[in-house]
Amino acid sequence: MKIYVSADMEGTAGVCAWAQVDPSNTHEYPVYRRYMTREVRAAIDGARSAGGSEFLVNDSHWDMRNLLWDELPEDVRVISGARKPLSMAQGAEQRFDAAFFTGYHARIGEAGAVLAHTYSDATLYDVRVNGTPCTEALLNAAILGLYGTPVALVTGDRATIESVTAALPWVVGVAVKDAIGYFSANTLTPVAACAAIADGAREALAALPRAKPFTFTPPIELVIETAKTEQADFMELLPRVERIGGRAVRFRDDDYPTVFRAFLAAMRIGGAANLPA
């Protein structure tokens, strides 16, 4: 079986602060990138024992070159590096038997969720597709779904698991920690988390017959609420992006990859508004 893994970091066991997941941090980040890599490894090992044979891992955190090669099997392929047109779902344009989301986190604005955000907390205040507030998991699942790949496993804090399984009820969730607040969690140890993730991956592949590819129903309407008005000023420059409020823009198209690319373009040009005027 061919497995796609999108690997984020905030939902790794033990993580409860930006310093642990910020690549410019020389003290805590090197420790936690190892734990992140081991959780990915655990998912691969678990899947392999249930029939997984071919793995593509998309490093999907921050500048997207976090994974430590020494901790990964030699026969996987890895997508490394930032600015990918499909970002956390890069490489999903071929059909996989299943997708795993490891180390994922909750959406911006959700309470009781460690480091909750949606792509860029500096720019995006809320992201809705067809009226539904979206996690990164749902935005990415819809790209995979379009190419026929179902999400089978998600790992992260309990809030993340609950929101993903509410939207995608066939997904097996592994809650490696319970958030107390944005910057605190009651967590499994990394070793125990890896064991739970390996079990979860096995279970996910066993449950695959009831998993479904997720898609948004066209016409697709994307609404972005921005953190600041000047970010919406910039987003409004983009063709077909409509200003619907002081801090809100809208984009509509029938084709989800077009919507997703517009979402990334809006997020990035919004980031440009954060530079000095």
Place this chain on the structure above:
Amino acid sequence: MKLYCSTDMEGVAGVSGWQQVDARTPHPEYELYRRYYTLEVAAAIEGARRAGAGDVLVNDSHGPMRNLLFDELPADIRVIFGNRKPYSMVQDADTGFDGAFFIGYHGGIGDPNAVLCHTYTPSVIYELRLNGAVCSEATINAALLGAYGVPLLMVTGDRTTVEGVQAQMPWVHGVIVKDSIGTLSANSLSPAAAQRAVANGAEQAIAKASAAKLFQLVAPIEMRITLAKTEQADYVAMIPDFERSGPREVRFVHNEIRTVFKAFVATFRLGALA
């Protein structure tokens, strides 16, 4: 007679280096040249009014777009101040103007013998073409004015800039305040002589305004942008309806110049982040 003035700084008499026009990391020379810049704008207004211009709107269109010194300007004009305007150097030109001046303008990026030539953001925009023709700031700005029904009446700047504009818009009155020797040197009029020339030019431009035509692009408008770097093309290719037409090139086609203009602004904003 309502007059619109889009005012830039590189084409002001005496300017030949970036320090003279750099408002962001102010150099002592900037304070001197922003004054000469303001005085050329004031001269244009004075000349235009000698020929009957009434209401004047000045859009400060250089750098952070808050360079003009109010003390040196007539009290009864309006000024557009500040950055990040969606229509940038031609913001608010759609409110019934009879004509427009481009003051202190400069050559397009890649023009030889054009002091401080660039097209909006030189670190991002390597070349801009609309319907196949290479464009300067003057060209794309004039195209938006043309769509609003506002003719360009006068341009001031170095010889390359003025002659470049007149090649596309022969009805435009030009005032050449300097001859560029290269990108960083010019043989220039003194500021006082330039101000007199700009005032006289403005008077003549208004006097013959009835002969001016509109500069309009034929729809569908095809915009091709060559980027300075491939990673910028990676970024801007994400913009809705943009096509990656080459490793360092994107293409966008639309019937409306307003949409094309905003898409161009989006390109250099987003490209700057890459």
